[in-house]
Amino acid sequence: MNLANKITIARILLIPIFILLFPIYPEWLVKNNAIIHHIDLFGIYYAAAVFLLASVTDKLDGYIARKYSQITNLGKLLDPLADKLLISTALILMVSQQLIYTWVAFAIIAREIIITGIRIVAASQKIALQADRFGKIKMVFQVIAISAVLLNNLPFRYITEIRIDQVLMYAALILTIYSGYNYIKNNYRMLKLES
Template sequence: MNWANRITLARMALIPLFMLCFVPLSPSILGQSAILQIMNQHGTTFGVIIFIIAAGTDKLDGYIARKYNQVTNLGKLLDPLADKLLISVALLVMVQENMIGSWIAVIIIGREILITAIRMVATERGIALAADQYGKLKMVLQVAAIIAILLGNYPFHLLTDIRVDMALLWVAAGVTLLSGMNYIQVNYKMLQLGK
């Protein structure tokens, strides 16, 4: 396994750690450790840091894969899958924490499930479908929106009363839908030819 794919797998391994940052701990457990108390008090902050590191590895694995000619079909499958898992888990955590409405998470996660299903069909036919530019833009917007929401609209709330974090999420949801439609349209013929 090459380094680019290892970094992708590391991104996937960070997802459970991100989730743990939002697990409420009982007072009996908290009383046993100062470290657990700190983690409980600053769980969201730790979660944001882990999320930023995980999202940052997306650029790193892609850079290494291209620079050192380590682009593989496995990497083309794992990289977008890791992205989808990271974003989906973050959205589910935010729904659980009442930071966002469930309907917007359903839209974004539904699109990701559909595109993953298309990729799986393509893989069974020996076709590797890489992410396109719209998919990359969608990922950047989703990451920015998630970070802004987890930070409680910081630093935007210092400058304006407008919920920039929620506006970012709306834009991300719109681009997510458009990129999904574009992905289906662009790859439909390739899948038809691969029958």
């Protein structure tokens, strides 16, 4: 297994750590366990740090794969899967703590499922569909928005009373929906011709 794929797997393995650090523990456990109590107070910041670290590895594994010609079928499968697992996990946990609306998380996750379905159909037809620039931009916005929400609008709350974290989340939502539409529009005919 090459270095790029090892980094991708490391990103997947960071997801359970992200979950464990997220303050979602029941009150009785928070009161009776010092570690869980600490996580309840500060875990969201640790979780944000792990989320950011995992997100950075997304750029790193892609860079290494391209630079050292380590692009493999396993990497093509694992890389987008790791991204979707990380983003979806963060969104679901944020909904559980009422940090974002359920419909926002649903729309973003639904888009990812639809695009993944299209890629599976394309792969069955031996068509390789690459991510476009809008897909990459929406991923960057998703990471920034999720990080800002996890950090409770830091550092923006020291500058303005406007909830910049929520503004970023809606911007990420719009970009996510648009990139999904653009992806379907650009690839629909190719898939239809091959069906």
